[in-house]
Amino acid sequence: xxxxxxxxxxxxxxxxxxxxxxxxxxxxxxxxxxxxxHVPMGCTLSFSPGWEVDAGGGTAGLCQPVExxxxxxxxxxxxxxxVPDHVNNSPDxxxxxxxxxxxxxxxxxxxx
Amino acid sequence: xxxxxxxxxxxxxxxxxxxxxxxxxxFGAYPNTLTWFDEAKGAVTDRVPLVEGVPRSLQxxxxxxxxxxxxxxxxxxxxxxxxxxxxLSHFAxxxxxxxxxLAFANRRxxxxxxxxxxxxxxxxxxxxxxxxxxxxxxxLDRYTVSKPQYAVIDxxxxxxxxxxxxxxxxxxxxxxxxxxxxxLSDDGKYLYMFRDKVVVLNTADLKVxxxxxxxxxxxxxxxxxxxxxxxESISQPGEYVSLFNETDPYIHNRVLGIGRFxxxxxxxxxxxxxxxxxxxxxxxxxxxxxxxxTVVTNGLYGNKRCxxxxxxxxxxxxxxxxxxxxxxxxxxxxxxxxxxxxxxxxSFDMEVYDAKTxxxxxxxxxxxxxxxxxxxxxx
Numbered sequence: 001x002x003x004x005x006x007x008x009x010x011x012x013x014x015x016x017x018x019x020x021x022x023x024x025x026x027x028x029x030x031x032x033x034x035x036x037x038h039v040p041m042g043c044t045l046s047f048s049p050g051w052e053v054d055a056g057g058g059t060a061g062l063c064q065p066v067e068x069x070x071x072x073x074x075x076x077x078x079x080x081x082x083v084p085d086h087v088n089n090s091p092d093x094x095x096x097x098x099x100x101x102x103x104x105x106x107x108x109x110x111x112x
Numbered sequence: 113x114x115x116x117x118x119x120x121x122x123x124x125x126x127x128x129x130x131x132x133x134x135x136x137x138x139f140g141a142y143p144n145t146l147t148w149f150d151e152a153k154g155a156v157t158d159r160v161p162l163v164e165g166v167p168r169s170l171q172x173x174x175x176x177x178x179x180x181x182x183x184x185x186x187x188x189x190x191x192x193x194x195x196x197x198x199x200l201s202h203f204a205x206x207x208x209x210x211x212x213x214l215a216f217a218n219r220r221x222x223x224x225x226x227x228x229x230x231x232x233x234x235x236x237x238x239x240x241x242x243x244x245x246x247x248x249x250x251x252l253d254r255y256t257v258s259k260p261q262y263a264v265i266d267x268x269x270x271x272x273x274x275x276x277x278x279x280x281x282x283x284x285x286x287x288x289x290x291x292x293x294x295x296l297s298d299d300g301k302y303l304y305m306f307r308d309k310v311v312v313l314n315t316a317d318l319k320v321x322x323x324x325x326x327x328x329x330x331x332x333x334x335x336x337x338x339x340x341x342x343x344e345s346i347s348q349p350g351e352y353v354s355l356f357n358e359t360d361p362y363i364h365n366r367v368l369g370i371g372r373f374x375x376x377x378x379x380x381x382x383x384x385x386x387x388x389x390x391x392x393x394x395x396x397x398x399x400x401x402x403x404x405x406t407v408v409t410n411g412l413y414g415n416k417r418c419x420x421x422x423x424x425x426x427x428x429x430x431x432x433x434x435x436x437x438x439x440x441x442x443x444x445x446x447x448x449x450x451x452x453x454x455x456x457x458x459s460f461d462m463e464v465y466d467a468k469t470x471x472x473x474x475x476x477x478x479x480x481x482x483x484x485x486x487x488x489x490x491x
Binding site: 054062063064068072075076091094095102 | 141142143144145166184185412413414415416439440441458459460478479480481483484
């Protein structure tokens with residue numbers, strides 16, 4: 001981060017937070033969490049697990065098929081890029097589709 | 113394993129003994145139903161339509177005669193009669209879509225109000241629901257998001273009757289500490305919020321009267337402590353029993369156990385079970401009070417491995433473990449008679465495992481996604 005300088009308040013706060021964390025404490029018998037890969041933010045807003053790749057950057061942790069978990073992407077607006085937005089614009093998108101894995105043909109068509 | 117030897121026999125004392133008959137499972141299901149499932153028949157017996165939309169949480173009343181359903185569409189609340197499966201009452205707290213459209217068309221400064229709730233709990237009289245919420249006011253040119261608030265919802269007047277801002281200490285805590293489990297004392301006078309500490313509020317004015325920091329308690333000897341979901345099957349009236357992770361202050365070793373918090377005396381006790389795994393999916397205690405089950409998950413993503421564990425409570429031992437093909441995410445439950453273990457969500461089906469052998473028995477097709485509303489087991 002030495003080659004970057006914060007230019008606004010938010011950036012300064014991030015810089016202060018990172019500086020305040022300091023080095024890891026040295027402890028015994030700890031159960032370290034494996035370091036997660038850095039997946040670039042871009043076409044998706046979140047990776048936990050993601051739509052195209054999971055939070056580990058692979059595909060093994062995805063719901064299979066993806067329709068198994070479609071309502072959590074839709075109802076909570078977790079992936080508003082990939083599925084319609086339940087809260088504001090498309091509240092009836094899946095109203096005729098109780099189990100999207102089986103009856104995905106009943107999903108409504110959304111026109112932008 | 114040594115830790116198990118000194119651990120969980122006390123849990124058996126708190127368990128309630130039920131008959132060995134199968135019961136009824138009630139799920140909140142997509143898109144807007146309460147699904148009644150008969151365990152003995154292995155079939156859906158009723159789908160009760162909900163006026164207020166997608167069910168988000170279910171709560172059984174103290175006398176087991178009503179189910180309080182919160183829905184996600186418009187911050188709705190629906191009360192269902194257990195005996196007749198009929199809706200006794202329902203309402204939404206968000207501004208209706210038609211009124212919102214009208215306000216927008218008329219260029220009013222305030223167009224609509226929406227809410228997001230957490231930790232809903234109904235008082236012993238069944239009239240008031242306590243929750244934490246965030247209020248979002250939609251204006252012509254902006255959204256105004258409130259600070260997190262404690263709220264009291266009058267289920268008869270069908271509106272929010274009181275709110276109070278969550279204190280800075282909880283509002284700014286890591287991981288939004290106010291979005292957590294709430295519990296009420298038996299007399300309804302105190303509201304408890306559980307996370308890394310227990311926050312005690314007076315329900316009359318929603319002011320904090322006490323904060324009990326587990327990590328700073330001299331008796332606890334804990335460095336960090338976190339409450340998990342409530343273990344309803346072994347909870348007694350006036351007690352909040354929860355899975356509990358603690359870290360000692362010296363070598364920071366994470367230990368898993370059972371925390372018991374007495375709601376009236378505010379006394380806390382911790383019974384260690386063993387080293388905390390990466391993830392543990394709840395603890396289910398069979399109706400006989402002697403056997404408990406959990407799902408232990410280790411590894412991540414493609415390397416994730418899930419195991420069903422069976423504990424014998426009187427002898428404090430792990431009796432058996434069996435790996436099963438785990439889903440990316442799922443919920444874990446137990447049948448009314450304690451003979452079956454359930455894995456369900458995020459999907460439309462439920463995997464059934466035999467509690468004795470930990471082997472897969474069958475898959476029940478619920479024919480509706482049950483990711484959201486949690487499950488109620490009626491015995």
